[in-house]
Amino acid sequence: MDDVFDLETLRHAAHVAGFTWTDEELQALRPVVQASLRLLATLDALPLDGVEPTTQYRIL
Amino acid sequence: MSADLAFASVVDLARRIARKEVSPVEVVRVYLERIGARDDALRAYITVCDEAALAAAGVAESALAAGRPVGPLHGVPIALKDLYDTAGVRTTGGSKILADRVPEADATVVRRLREAGAIVLGKLHMVEFAYGPEGLNAHHGAPRNPWDAAAERMPGGSSSGSGVAVAAGLAPAALGSDTGGSIRIPASLCGITGLKPTYGRVSRAGVLPLAWSMDHVGPMTRTVADSALLLRVMAGYDPADASTSVLPVPDYLAALSGDVKGLRVGLLRAFFMESATPEVRAAVEAAAQTLETAGAIVDEVALPAVAHVGAASYAVVASEALAYHTGWLRSRPADYDPEVRKRLQLGAFISGAHYVRGQQVRALVRNEVDAALARRDVLLAPATPLTAPRLDERQTTLGDGPSEVRGALIRLTRPFNFSGHPACAVPCGFSTSGLPIGLQLVGRPFDEATVLRVADAYQRLTDWHTRRPVLA
Numbered sequence: 001m002d003d004v005f006d007l008e009t010l011r012h013a014a015h016v017a018g019f020t021w022t023d024e025e026l027q028a029l030r031p032v033v034q035a036s037l038r039l040l041a042t043l044d045a046l047p048l049d050g051v052e053p054t055t056q057y058r059i060l
Numbered sequence: 061m062s063a064d065l066a067f068a069s070v071v072d073l074a075r076r077i078a079r080k081e082v083s084p085v086e087v088v089r090v091y092l093e094r095i096g097a098r099d100d101a102l103r104a105y106i107t108v109c110d111e112a113a114l115a116a117a118g119v120a121e122s123a124l125a126a127g128r129p130v131g132p133l134h135g136v137p138i139a140l141k142d143l144y145d146t147a148g149v150r151t152t153g154g155s156k157i158l159a160d161r162v163p164e165a166d167a168t169v170v171r172r173l174r175e176a177g178a179i180v181l182g183k184l185h186m187v188e189f190a191y192g193p194e195g196l197n198a199h200h201g202a203p204r205n206p207w208d209a210a211a212e213r214m215p216g217g218s219s220s221g222s223g224v225a226v227a228a229g230l231a232p233a234a235l236g237s238d239t240g241g242s243i244r245i246p247a248s249l250c251g252i253t254g255l256k257p258t259y260g261r262v263s264r265a266g267v268l269p270l271a272w273s274m275d276h277v278g279p280m281t282r283t284v285a286d287s288a289l290l291l292r293v294m295a296g297y298d299p300a301d302a303s304t305s306v307l308p309v310p311d312y313l314a315a316l317s318g319d320v321k322g323l324r325v326g327l328l329r330a331f332f333m334e335s336a337t338p339e340v341r342a343a344v345e346a347a348a349q350t351l352e353t354a355g356a357i358v359d360e361v362a363l364p365a366v367a368h369v370g371a372a373s374y375a376v377v378a379s380e381a382l383a384y385h386t387g388w389l390r391s392r393p394a395d396y397d398p399e400v401r402k403r404l405q406l407g408a409f410i411s412g413a414h415y416v417r418g419q420q421v422r423a424l425v426r427n428e429v430d431a432a433l434a435r436r437d438v439l440l441a442p443a444t445p446l447t448a449p450r451l452d453e454r455q456t457t458l459g460d461g462p463s464e465v466r467g468a469l470i471r472l473t474r475p476f477n478f479s480g481h482p483a484c485a486v487p488c489g490f491s492t493s494g495l496p497i498g499l500q501l502v503g504r505p506f507d508e509a510t511v512l513r514v515a516d517a518y519q520r521l522t523d524w525h526t527r528r529p530v531l532a
Contacts, residue, residue, distance in 0.1 A: 010409075017382075017408035019390065025405075032402065033409045036378075039371045040410065043417040046368060053419030054426060055273045056259040056303065056480045 005034055065090045066229035067528060070136055070286035071313070073232055074177075077124070077135040084120040084135030084179065088113050091137050091181055095230050098531060103203040104225040106142045108182040109149060113137065116179040133293060134177030139231035141219050142183040143190060144170050144277075145266035153268045154186040154218075156199050156395045157388050167266025168301065169235065169277060169294045176293040181231055184221030188400045190237055190270040191381060193245050193469040195220030196451065198397035205250060205448045206529040207495055213448040216246035216469065218270075222280045223250035227529060233281045233290060239270045239377065241444075241473025243278050244485035248443035248498025251487045253515070253525065254280045255287040256473075258505045259480035260305040262291070263298035271380035274373065274477045283525060284486060284516040288312035291508060307506050315509035316516040321355030323514060324436040330362040332441035332472050335460045343489030343497040344442050350521050351440075351514070361432045361439065365424040366475040370467070372421035373478050375414045382407025426479040433481075433504045438514050442472055443485035443498030472500065482508045484515045487524040496524075 005013075010026045010033060021029075065073070065087055076082045092110050099105050120135040140146065143153045145163035152158045166174065174180070185203045187195060195217035196202045203220045205213040206228040215224045219236030223246025226234050236243040238256040247254025255278045262277050269275055279290035292313065297306045327333070327348050333341050352358045382389070385404050393401060432439060445458050449465050456465050463471075476483040481502050488499035499518070503511035519525050 014405075014408055018386065019405070019408055021405070029402065029405055032406060036374065036406055036409065040375060040414045042368065042371045043375065043414060043421065046417070046421065048417060048420040048424075051420040051423050053416050054423040055419060 005030065005037065066094055067282070068232065069283045070133070070233050070281060071283070071289055073136050074133055074289070078130060080124060084117040085114065087135060088117040088137050088179060088181070091231060095182070098228060098230060101204065101209060101532065102206060102224050102228055102230070103201055104184055104221040104228065104230050105139070105182045106152060106154070106185050106200065106221070107150060109180055112149070113179050113181050120177065120179065131175060131177035132289060133173060136178050137181045137232060138173060138178045139181045139184050139222070139225050139234045140170065141186050141222050141234065141236050143186060143237060143268035144235060146170055146180060146183065149183065151183065151268070153190070154188045154197050154200065157392055163266070165266065168263040168298045170266070172293055173290070184219070184225055184234060186220055187218035188397045189268065189385070190218040190239060190242060191400050191403055193217050193241060193466060195246065198399070202451055206531060207251060207448065209532060212451045213495070214249060214451055216249035216444070216448065218242040219246050219280065223247060223252060226250070226252045226280050226282060228531060229528070233279060233286055236278060236280045237267060238276045238278060238477060239274045240373065240470040240477055243276070243280055244443045244473045244483060244498065244500060245469050247280055247485040249448040249496065251496030251524070251527065251529070252280060252282055253284050253287050254278070254485045255291060255508070255512070256476065256483045257291060257295065257508055258482045260303050261482070261506060261508065262294050263301040263304050265298055265300035269384055271377040273380060274377055276477065284484070284512055284519050285313060285316055287484070288316060288512045288516070305506065310509050312509055312512050315513050317513060318517050318520050320351055320514055320517045323356045323438070325351055325356045325358045325514070326361035326432055326436040326439045327358055328363065328439055328441040329360050331366050335458045335471060336442045336445040337459055339491045340442050340445055340447070340497050341459060344440065344499055347488040347499045347518065348440055351518060354517065354521055356514070361436065363425070363428050363432060363475070365421065365428045368421050369425060369475045369478050370471070372418040373474055375410050375418035376422070378403070378407035379410050379415045422478050425475060429476070429479045429481050429502070437503070437510050439502040441500045441502070443500040444469055445472055447491045447495035447497060476502055481505060482511050484511050486515050486519060488522070489524060490527070
């Protein structure tokens with residue numbers, strides 16, 4: 001994971017999302033982004049095939 | 061007389077005003093005087109609407125004198141988290157970015173409360189744009205938890221000022237908003253009652269969003285009966301909020317029978333009780349025992365999917381929050397609290413696939429909570445696994461090990477923002493250091509009446525909600 005999200009990759013990902021952040025800002029974000037990606041990776045391991053996503057109750 | 065009024069319940073105030081035993085002007089003056097005397101130290105209010113509140117109280121008094129029909133909250137003061145739009149009164153979201161924003165119209169629920177006779181005392185401090193559970197705010201400073209103001213403890217957030225104002229007698233009731241627990245966390249830490257209704261029960265129109273699919277608005281009061289009264293006024297379909305339901309709004313106050321005989325209560329031990337500190341765990345076990353002694357049927361139930369709520373709700377909240385804030389993040393990044401800005405920036409690194417996976421987990425959690433409630437009337441758990449941390453505390457130790465304070469505060473409330481079920485926090489004890497402990501009751505969708513009925517019965521059986529902080 002550390003290799004994947006180096007500063008250049010972060011800069012590119014931010015750019016794709018429409019943001020231009022300084023290297024200093026990206027460097028500060030880097031450990032937090034990596035922690036959040038580790039957290040999100042736990043979702044990839046869940047057996048969610050066939051589970052339709054939902055948002056909220058909607059009783060009209 | 062002053063202290064008597066300051067800690068009177070909303071139900072009692074409304075009754076005494078309607079009977080002309082006390083005048084709306086007198087009530088509003090009592091609160092304005094207390095705000096003037098206490099709020100420099102407690103920092104609950106961003107804006108105090110003293111002139112407007114007194115003028116409205118005068119009009120309310122005239123209506124009574126003239127014998128005109130009045131609403132259920134006639135002359136009762138309330139305060140609002142500063143993300144509810146108020147016509148002609150600035151609504152900042154606790155931010156620098158909206159510091160001078162003055163809406164032209166009231167939020168739907170504010171309008172409904174005013175139509176019922178309520179008088180707005182002012183706007184309350186909050187975490188910037190409601191993005192954080194501790195109650196901290198880099199622009200305005202943090203409100204002080206009145207139970208231990210000297211030690212500077214967290215009030216909880218993001219509805220920090222709402223929790224402090226109600227607990228300290230600076231308002232009889234307040235409105236909060238709850239995206240991961242922001243009504244129930246300050247209610248738990250400040251020793252008051254806080255209700256997060258079912259998603260779709262109360263309009264969010266005119267309320268600044270954090271994450272649309274997780275945001276709920278609701279009352280924060282000293283008693284369950286007061287929350288029932290406010291919810292009746294606030295709830296119902298609103299054409300300005302497409303998520304609101306057309307289901308009829310029951311008389312929640314009439315549902316408070318005080319009787320729990322035969323009601324089925326599921327105690328959430330796994331995950332919920334396991335992560336609580338020993339003092340919190342003991343208080344919640346005792347609360348379950350109290351309900352059982354009163355005739356409820358208590359059993360144990362587990363919700364295994366909540367273990368994934370942290371990751372899944374992070375994907376949803378961070379993505380939705382970024383979507384709302386993208387423009388300001390580009391044009392005014394330096395005007396955010398650096399911590400809030402960082403949380404918002406993280407949303408840029410979440411993929412669409414992870415957002416959808418989060419919503420798939422939401423389906424699992426919702427189905428699991430529905431299944432648990434198919435054979436039970438309410439679920440019981442701690443509202444927060446710990447009592448109020450110090451303002452500078454970042455790490456803590458819970459029943460299942462070390463944890464960041466931020467994550468610990470939202471761990472037990474967030475699952476029901478994710479699932480959308482109604483949930484109410486009420487005080488259920490005090491720690492050895494004198495800090496309130498919060499109990500959480502969760503019910504079926506749109507069955508706030510049963511949640512309130514059990515919570516009210518619990519308050520009739522205990523006196524935790526009647527205790528008051530000693531203010532310096």
